[in-house]
Amino acid sequence: MFNKVILIGNLTRDPEMRYTPQGTSVCSFGIAVNRKYKQGEESKEEVTFINIVVFGKQAESCGQYLNKGSSALIEGRLRENRWETDDGQKRSRHEVIAENVRFMPRKQGAPSGAGTSEPAGPPDEYTDIEPF
Numbered sequence: 001m002f003n004k005v006i007l008i009g010n011l012t013r014d015p016e017m018r019y020t021p022q023g024t025s026v027c028s029f030g031i032a033v034n035r036k037y038k039q040g041e042e043s044k045e046e047v048t049f050i051n052i053v054v055f056g057k058q059a060e061s062c063g064q065y066l067n068k069g070s071s072a073l074i075e076g077r078l079r080e081n082r083w084e085t086d087d088g089q090k091r092s093r094h095e096v097i098a099e100n101v102r103f104m105p106r107k108q109g110a111p112s113g114a115g116t117s118e119p120a121g122p123p124d125e126y127t128d129i130e131p132f
Contacts (some may be wrong), residue, residue, distance in 0.1 A: 027059035071104035
C-alpha cells in the first residue's frame with residue numbers, strides 16, 4: 001500500500017500549538033489548495049480546505065514561523081479520524097499528517113511583513129525543514 005500526499009497551499013488560520021502528555025510538540029493548521037480548470041469556454045476555480053498536523057521539531061518551527069496567509073509545501077500521509085458523538089452520530093474527518101513542511105517564499109513585489117500583521121518570515125536556514 002502507498003499513502004503519500006504532496007500539497008502546496010496557503011494557511012487558512014494561524015497554527016495552533018499543543019503538547020502531548022509525553023511533551024511532544026503538535027502543531028495544527030488548515031490550508032487552502034486551489035485548482036483552476038475550464039468547463040467549456042468558462043474558467044472555473046475549485047478550492048479544497050485541508051487540515052494539517054505536524055509533530056516534533058517541525059511543529060515548533062511551523063508554530064513559530066507560519067501564520068494565516070503563509071504558503072507552504074506539505075509532504076505527508078492521509079489519515080481518517082472516526083468518532084461517535086454524545087448523541088450516537090458517527091463522524092469522520094480526513095487530515096494530513098505532515099512528514100515534511102517547506103516554507104514557500106513570499107510573492108515577488110510584496111515586502112515581507114509590510115502593511116500586514118505578519119512577521120518578516122523565517123530566516124533562510126529555516127525554509128527547508130527536514131523530516132523528523
